[in-house]
Amino acid sequence: MDSIYNTILHEYALINDSTPSIDLFDLNYFNSRIDSLKSVFPQGGNSPFTHTFAVKANPIRGVLLAVKKQGLGAECASISEVLLALSLDFEPSKVIYDSPCKTREDIRIALDTGVVMNLDNEWEMEMVDEALATDGSDLDIDSLSIGLRINPLVGGGNIDILNTSTKASKFGLPLREDTEEKILNLYQKYKWLNGIHIHVGSQGVPLNLFVDATKKLMDFVNKVEDRRGGKVLKTVDIGGGLSTSYVLEDKEPEEFTYSLYKQELEKSAPELFDNKRRVITEFGRSLALKAGKTLTRVHFIKDWIPEIRPIIQTNVGVNQFIRETYLPKVWTHRITLLDSKGNLKSKQEDQGVTYDIAGPLCFQGDYLKSRVHLPKAEKGDVLVLHDTGAYCMSMYSRYNSIIPSVVYGIEVLPNGELSIECFKEKE
Structure with missing residues (x-):
């Protein structure tokens, strides 16, 4: 992913002052998971199986179009999800309400x-x-x-x-x-x-x-x-x-x-x-979770009281990571740190800093994670939250009316080129 991060952050500057956070959805990984499922439980022919994707896991249209292209259906937890699937031309017989x-x-x-x-x-x-x-x-x-x-x-x-x-x-x-x-x-x-x-x-x-x-x-x-x-x-x-x-x-x-x-x-x-x-x-989750990554900029670092861990302030919080904020002992994500050009920062021996990572909401409990040991962070670095392809983008909250992140589908093509497609534009 290092070269992909470099392309996204340095070459295309997809994180900037007007867009401080983005979501990525890795189509190569997602398709490989679907292929794995279909190889074990084949669809069609002499097989009885029809596989559907749980729309509630990730209802982004680009994700669902990838699902349909793979021949899967859509499992819908509401009539709105049914109508979304039908609007994308899923076969009604493959839409499960x-x-x-x-x-x-x-x-x-x-x-x-x-x-x-x-x-x-x-x-x-x-x-x-x-x-x-x-x-x-x-x-x-x-x-x-x-x-x-x-x-x-x-x-x-x-x-x-x-x-x-x-x-x-x-x-x-x-x-x-x-x-x-x-x-x-x-x-x-x-x-x-x-x-x-x-x-x-x-x-x-x-x-x-x-x-x-x-x-x-x-x-x-x-x-x-x-x-x-x-x-x-x-x-x-x-x-x-x-x-x-x-x-x-x-x-x-x-x-x-x-x-x-x-x-x-x-x-x-x-x-x-x-x-x-x-x-x-x-x-749902087993197909899409690891296809997603959330990138958010280190807005600033607050480090005033020696006995208090420094706080990384960033632009994503409980608005997108509801379970992680309210139930941190149950839900947590791996976090890595990039510099502003997309290069992975690494801790030297016996170095690194333990941070608390705070979101942007007007609510004291808005922490993505506490006690995170990372390389020394600087303003303008980028945090990567891993495994956000399911039950993160779909759980976005309008609390504080913060605009949700842009979502990009990324795919390394057979010729080695990186395809970047906007799945959900900035609102």
Whole structure:
């Protein structure tokens, strides 16, 4: 990346007085992650898999166009994300609408556009049934893909706010011995209900919980199909959520590789691979996280009180790194330091300074990170926050009305040239 930083900061001067911070999205890395997923879980042909990208991870249009170019679909957590995906010409059959809180208007749009829709609860099923009874005369009912999200209750990982398969989860209908018959009856009641969906969590959830959830899902699928006289469900959505690493530089942790995930699924839920049903995945963070980097200028350094760590003041803070600011023990990013021309600064032996890095907001808690040991920083240097391709750009806050960073897609072409494309202009 050294030559890329030099081109961006020195040759093109993309960070300047009017643009003190930018986001970069590495298309080479992103495409390599998608290629890795598709090589392990092929799409099309004799494979049942349809891969979708979790739009909430990074909704930047240039990123989504790269997703579409790779043949993936779009997993959408809101009707606005659905409309964004459709505006970019994603095939409706590859747009998955998973909001846990849909209005009648949301459901009408989903039905009219023909996207795949996963319902969260019995009230949403009632709304769909009403819509089909009153406004569905022009719809081909058999062409619809409508699933129900169940909560397999396999437990959670080490980040409570991301655990979606505990008894206290707000998502889906809990599947256990005393609720199983009720859920089976819903599949009997609503003949148009032809899919099923799980998503057990995200970062911090161990692989075995994803596998256990899928096994429980497929066991229940067999019961649904038996109850329906052998009629096979159209879609089985196993969600996404595989963890990645905020510590390792360029590779994923061995315990969360796609190949290991497939091996464990083949052992525990072989019916998933029998090609009888369309199988949907919804990966986000594991594809995009390490494709992103945030570059922000060292605005100044405040160092007045000897017993207080010097404070680097910079132009990005809690406005873009919400989780990192409020939950610093859970969320953190690697940070490196460049000079103004893009050259990596390195610590000499026994040298370097421990800093606190503060953002620009009018809020004392606005710190990107505390106790960061870096080479000696100077005004005009550039901080690089690594692994910001997912759940950073998408979580931007308007607090203090600070303008969000410009986003550039970067790609090293086969001839070695660097392509820089503006994915999101300055507002």
